[in-house]
Amino acid sequence: MAQTILHKADSRGITDLGWLKSYQTFCFGNYYNPDRIHFGALRVLNDDIVDGGKGFGDHPHDNMEIISIPLEGELRHEDSMGNTAVIRPGEIQMMSAGTGIYHAEYNGNKDKPAKFLQIWLYPNQLNVEPRYDQIVLEKGKALNNLQQIVSPNKEDQGVWVYQNAWFYLANFEKGFAQNYSLHNEKNGVYIFVIKGSVETANTLLEERDGLGILETDQLSIRAQNDAEFLLMEVSMTI
Template sequence: MKTTFHPAASRGHANHGWLNTHHTFSFAGFHDPERMRFGALRVLNDDEVAAGRGFGSHPHDNMEIVSIPLVGDLEHRDNMGNTTVIWEGDIQVMSAGTGVVHSEKNGNTDREVKFLQIWVFPDRRNVTPRYQQVAMNPQDEVNAWNQVLGPEPREGAVWIHQDAYFSIGRFDPTTTASYVLQREGHGVYFFVLEGGGHIGAQAVGRRDGLGVEAATTIELTAGREGMRVLAMEVPMS
């Protein structure tokens, strides 16, 4: 088993006033040649957007873009004709393919929104752009792994153009669980959303990240506060 530990405090950080953001991997003004990606996982941004502010219209292409609101909700508009609100507890994906233009805004005037923005390299280029959004069932992640993203359509999850699997688990204090990888040759990047504990032999806390390669099963133990964690399994080549 090979592990790569990224403490929360080691992430890139920028505060633009309207946007307070942390970058696990190199992004924008944060560049670290040792942190360019984890296999097909390219971007993991932890964003906090001020009330009434947001990202204006901007383009993307040939990337699978996933958004997961953690606190609050986010308004989305794109040139595919989608005008939606991504609610806390939802997961949204946009396959940029040949090119999309979209905007994201905190439509609330009295509170911030916190969300994860994740980019995954696709397994093919220049696909037809697409949009999908589903509501996750919080009960499915209680002391279990709730798969919320995969490579093909399934109920309660989004799908992307990549052999990738995202799962979220919320584990009670001192609970032990196992993560079993879907494919040989995959790696899994764990991102602790809340709480802490141990992943394998590594102690982890809130917003820490741990990449694991060359393993088939990884043991986790939640600490005294419990642990909610996002597991992002991706091809490493």
């Protein structure tokens, strides 16, 4: 039988800097919980809201795979690799920090907040050359479907990362169900509900709940209401 780890939305860490509200599923910044350091290779899952015109100044990263998923508004990005970009809903941004990068990200819209998920993965290769990628997702492909957005393979759909990880975005209509087969039964799956509610592994997940699922090779996900969610299959070995 599958093993599960439930993280309810209201159990997350919270950082409130006025201009930034960040809800942290795993330990980050001043939030520390020894039971929530990581889920396998999944190290950070932050649910961030940035006020208009505000943002994060130049700061460093190394040896981490960093994925940003915009939910509302837009984020402007600049980095030490010379990249300048804007990311919006329907796009995915990925950085392999590798040997080290500096970057800044801020809300370029002065009147509306920007909401996004920032996700960090431990890499399976250290000190690689830093790399940036940004893609536009095919519109409508997530409707009643698991739309792949991240994988370890350059040839696959979505962005690729230095880790055995596969991410999918989905928009399920109420009552729709789909099975998911893991790429490796030793991996784990973490499901994060963005909107609505789903049931999986005999557990009801509501908005911003997260569930880690272990010791299974397949699972079924059913939308209890119209739902948007993120499914992340990751290596449990780091």
